[in-house]
Amino acid sequence: MSLREAPEACDIGMIEAAATRLAGHARRTPLLSSPFLDEIAGRRVLVKPECLQHTGSFKFRGAWSALSALAPDVRARGVIAYSSGNHAQGVARAAALHGVPAVIVMPADAPRLKIANTRALGAEVVLYDRANFESREEIGARIAAARGLTLIKPYDDPEVIAGQGTAGLEIAEQAAEEGISEADVLVCAGGGGLSAGIALALEAKAPGLRVRTVEPVGYDDWARSLASGRRERNTVEAGGFCDAILTPQPGELTFPILRRLAGPGLAVSDAEVRRAMALAFTRLKIAAEPGGAVALAAALFRPGEMRGEAVIVTVSGGNMDPALFARVLADAAG
Amino acid sequence: MSLREAPEACDIGMIEAAATRLAGHARRTPLLSSPFLDEIAGRRVLVKPECLQHTGSFKFRGAWSALSALAPDVRARGVIAYSSGNHAQGVARAAALHGVPAVIVMPADAPRLKIANTRALGAEVVLYDRANFESREEIGARIAAARGLTLIKPYDDPEVIAGQGTAGLEIAEQAAEEGISEADVLVCAGGGGLSAGIALALEAKAPGLRVRTVEPVGYDDWARSLASGRRERNTVEAGGFCDAILTPQPGELTFPILRRLAGPGLAVSDAEVRRAMALAFTRLKIAAEPGGAVALAAALFRPGEMRGEAVIVTVSGGNMDPALFARVLADAAG
Numbered sequence: 001m002s003l004r005e006a007p008e009a010c011d012i013g014m015i016e017a018a019a020t021r022l023a024g025h026a027r028r029t030p031l032l033s034s035p036f037l038d039e040i041a042g043r044r045v046l047v048k049p050e051c052l053q054h055t056g057s058f059k060f061r062g063a064w065s066a067l068s069a070l071a072p073d074v075r076a077r078g079v080i081a082y083s084s085g086n087h088a089q090g091v092a093r094a095a096a097l098h099g100v101p102a103v104i105v106m107p108a109d110a111p112r113l114k115i116a117n118t119r120a121l122g123a124e125v126v127l128y129d130r131a132n133f134e135s136r137e138e139i140g141a142r143i144a145a146a147r148g149l150t151l152i153k154p155y156d157d158p159e160v161i162a163g164q165g166t167a168g169l170e171i172a173e174q175a176a177e178e179g180i181s182e183a184d185v186l187v188c189a190g191g192g193g194l195s196a197g198i199a200l201a202l203e204a205k206a207p208g209l210r211v212r213t214v215e216p217v218g219y220d221d222w223a224r225s226l227a228s229g230r231r232e233r234n235t236v237e238a239g240g241f242c243d244a245i246l247t248p249q250p251g252e253l254t255f256p257i258l259r260r261l262a263g264p265g266l267a268v269s270d271a272e273v274r275r276a277m278a279l280a281f282t283r284l285k286i287a288a289e290p291g292g293a294v295a296l297a298a299a300l301f302r303p304g305e306m307r308g309e310a311v312i313v314t315v316s317g318g319n320m321d322p323a324l325f326a327r328v329l330a331d332a333a334g
Numbered sequence: 335m336s337l338r339e340a341p342e343a344c345d346i347g348m349i350e351a352a353a354t355r356l357a358g359h360a361r362r363t364p365l366l367s368s369p370f371l372d373e374i375a376g377r378r379v380l381v382k383p384e385c386l387q388h389t390g391s392f393k394f395r396g397a398w399s400a401l402s403a404l405a406p407d408v409r410a411r412g413v414i415a416y417s418s419g420n421h422a423q424g425v426a427r428a429a430a431l432h433g434v435p436a437v438i439v440m441p442a443d444a445p446r447l448k449i450a451n452t453r454a455l456g457a458e459v460v461l462y463d464r465a466n467f468e469s470r471e472e473i474g475a476r477i478a479a480a481r482g483l484t485l486i487k488p489y490d491d492p493e494v495i496a497g498q499g500t501a502g503l504e505i506a507e508q509a510a511e512e513g514i515s516e517a518d519v520l521v522c523a524g525g526g527g528l529s530a531g532i533a534l535a536l537e538a539k540a541p542g543l544r545v546r547t548v549e550p551v552g553y554d555d556w557a558r559s560l561a562s563g564r565r566e567r568n569t570v571e572a573g574g575f576c577d578a579i580l581t582p583q584p585g586e587l588t589f590p591i592l593r594r595l596a597g598p599g600l601a602v603s604d605a606e607v608r609r610a611m612a613l614a615f616t617r618l619k620i621a622a623e624p625g626g627a628v629a630l631a632a633a634l635f636r637p638g639e640m641r642g643e644a645v646i647v648t649v650s651g652g653n654m655d656p657a658l659f660a661r662v663l664a665d666a667a668g
Contacts, residue, residue: 286619
């Protein structure tokens with residue numbers, strides 16, 4: 001049986017089309033580095049800081065891609081999304097810039113800053129209780145049907161994957177400028193939209209670069225799924241330090257892509273994530289939220305689990321309660 | 335009497351030559367923004383985050399420019415600099431990348447992180463007591479003469495001004511991409527190297543953009559000097575919150591340039607700087623050190639002191655003790 005038994009949900013043509021739609025709207029983030037991080041990791045560490053993207057995470061790429069791909073009359077009726085935060089902000093901002101309404105379904109225990117930001121970005125926020133009987137998918141589907149809204153899924157949507165893949169196009173170009181043709185590309189993985197999009201872009205544009213998913217220990221559904229060849233579930237689904245990237249299991253559309261293209265998955269501890277967050281701040285001058293720092297943590301503290309003279313790392317987002325980061329930084333400084 | 339009675343130390347030709355030497359070595363920093371900051375300021379706020387430059391501040395530009403402009407045999411003997419920190423790191427890194435020795439003369443009470451970083455970047459650090467009889471200039475001159483080193487001054491050096499001016503070339507291009515042809519450009523001002531370099535670049539490439547110096551209240555030598563038409567001194571020279579940009583008075587070479595090109599100077603309080611630092615983190619996801627946040631503070635909290643629908647702001651650096659920033663963030667969150 002071939003690994004590629006069925007057509008995949010997204011391809012390089014869709015990613016390049018998304019890049020055209022995103023031009024002048026999404027930010028081209030730079031590639032950052034520090035000799036101090038290189039020394040810790042024992043190899044060159046190149047960081048793609050998607051925390052500097054509009055709304056503070058890569059999610060704006062997928063949201064813009066999905067909204068801009070809708071037929072104008074469909075888009076005009078509005079969109080809906082469910083999200084623990086970053087996808088919500090991306091959809092809210094992309095909808096506001098398109099001049100269409102957005103409804104965001106969020107867990108009531110999401111970080112306060114994310115809820116407040118989503119509202120301030122112009123979206124209507126509907127909160128739900130994670131412990132409740134009804135799932136966010138059910139709530140989203142119900143409201144969408146009632147109001148004629150289009151659901152923008154956080155990762156299992158071909159145009160969302162294509163939008164996230166534009167980060168991969170940039171990585172391919174920027175790695176070439178740095179003279180890097182062979183390296184692991186560590187990507188913070190929740191549903192796998194960013195990982196899958198980047199993997200497809202690299203397959204076409206920089207085949208010597210290989211995506212590796214990175215997750216928190218205890219929430220390593222991607223690592224286990226890539227090892228077993230089928231979608232494994234996490235036993236715990238919420239409450240972790242790296243809240244932004246906790247999903248029940250790999251996405252239905254993203255898994256076949258990464259099963260074919262990704263290397264073995266990596267997992268890091270919360271303590272490693274905290275140290276990576278502090279180092280991202282002191283050495284790169286960027287805010288990396290817990291879920292956004294897992295890939296950097298792997299690059300810095302699991303050097304034996306990857307090969308090559310360089311490693312490329314995404315910092316997927318920087319949205320978090322300031323008090324939380326103040327504690328992380330104070331702990332690291334103390 | 336014409337305002338331009340004598341040739342100035344730097345011009346657009348030198349800045350463009352520096353840009354050629356810096357290509358592939360200095361980072362082209364992006365232009366960041368947030369609708370949340372726009373709302374506070376009442377106009378579009380576009381931020382040039384030089385904290386993302388190599389060594390965490392714009393100083394790497396001037397250091398690379400100065401080193402790369404030296405004759406190879408002169409450069410090979412090594413360089414020396416005196417600095418409270420950011421210039422030191424810029425010179426240390428630029429020297430290491432050129433493969434030549436660097437000696438850095440620093441005050442013993444400079445932030446620990448800056449001293450440690452400068453040493454780790456490969457430079458020999460010589461500490462001096464700010465209260466001591468001998469000035470840093472005298473110490474630097476003595477060591478330079480003894481070892482045949484070339485002194486790289488922090489701002490009163492034409493090639494350093496030219497290097498900082500490359501940030502102005504980028505601002506001119508990036509403002510045009512954003513559709514901005516008329517705006518104040520607020521620049522964090524110490525000796526005035528960054529302000530003067532940007533002013534010269536904008537004069538040639540974007541004449542509708544005007545530099546305004548920004549300083550801490552109580553250390554507003556630029557504002558008073560621009561008002562009086564002569565170089566005024568600060569009565570206090572050290573110990574302020576915004577340590578990176580405290581200098582005794584405007585530079586000898588930078589003052590004539592800014593007297594001719596800059597608008598009225600601005601000054602902000604330490605409380606405003608702290609709020610700007612927290613907002614730079616929560617809204618732009620960047621680390622802005624106190625001296626690096628004064629221009630953003632002016633844009634956000636002194637909107638009546640500037641005109642136009644947009645304002646462009648430099649964040650000049652992001653190097654600071656993590657414990658200090660943890661307190662700033664905890665205070666803002668509390």
